[in-house]
Amino acid sequence: MYKAGDDLVAETAKNGIDAIDRRILRALQEDGRMTIQALSERVGLSPSPCLRRVRALEKAGVISGYGASIDQKAVGLPVSVFISIKLERQRAGNLDAFGAAISRWPEVMECYLMTGQFDFLLRVVCSDLEAYERFLRERLTQLDGVASIESSFSLGPVKFSRVLPL
Structure with missing residues (x-):
């Protein structure tokens, strides 16, 4: 079944990432828990296209995962x-x-x-x-x-x- 985001995933895989994708990636690296609403405001897109781009970056493997940064000293591994x-x-x-x-x-x-x-x-x-x-x-x-x-x-x-x- 064809999905609207498939074209964006294919384009991302073929042509790489554009300036908007880079703004999205920079913002998510700084705060991976940011809501789509906050992310869309930060990068200058409305929420729906912003979410489509995030999903395309995930599907293309550009975003490989999300996780918490843990202070190794705080957990007893100094x-x-x-x-x-x-x-x-x-x-x-x-x-x-x-x-x-x-x-x-x-x-x-x-x-x-x-x-x-x-x-x-x-x-x-x-x-x-x-x-x-x-x-x-x-x-x-x-x-x-x-x-x-x-x-x-x-x-x-x-x-x-x-x-x-x-």
């Missing part, structure tokens, strides 16, 4: 550790196996496949140094194919943003 991992071999199977293993661990907040000296960069959060040591001993060092692990402890964020510069 320690951030950046871990550089070098694998023994950089074959696709080894890279995939490592990625599959660490993606099951809730302490790993981010993981990036890297170029350069190391193969992966992880950001891990934990409650204290003992918790990090347990993570290191019981999980990370137990993985096959890990050649080296280098940990750097964050003293604190200088800048942290989830808002893309649109």
Whole structure:
């Protein structure tokens, strides 16, 4: 069945996002709980076309989800550790196996496949140094194919943003 918004989804997927979409995305990044009424006023559209655009951006995968930003210290996870991992071999199977293993661990907040000296960069959060040591001993060092692990402890964020510069 054809829906009126399908043309907008197809156009968004084909041509990318326009200036109005960018205003919508900027506003939603700042406040994802904003009502459609407030959003439409902020971007200069009436509510119905604004809602159609939001739904099209969601359907096209530009908006991948909504969530709350949680202060990690407030929930008892004040320690951030950046871990550089070098694998023994950089074959696709080894890279995939490592990625599959660490993606099951809730302490790993981010993981990036890297170029350069190391193969992966992880950001891990934990409650204290003992918790990090347990993570290191019981999980990370137990993985096959890990050649080296280098940990750097964050003293604190200088800048942290989830808002893309649109």
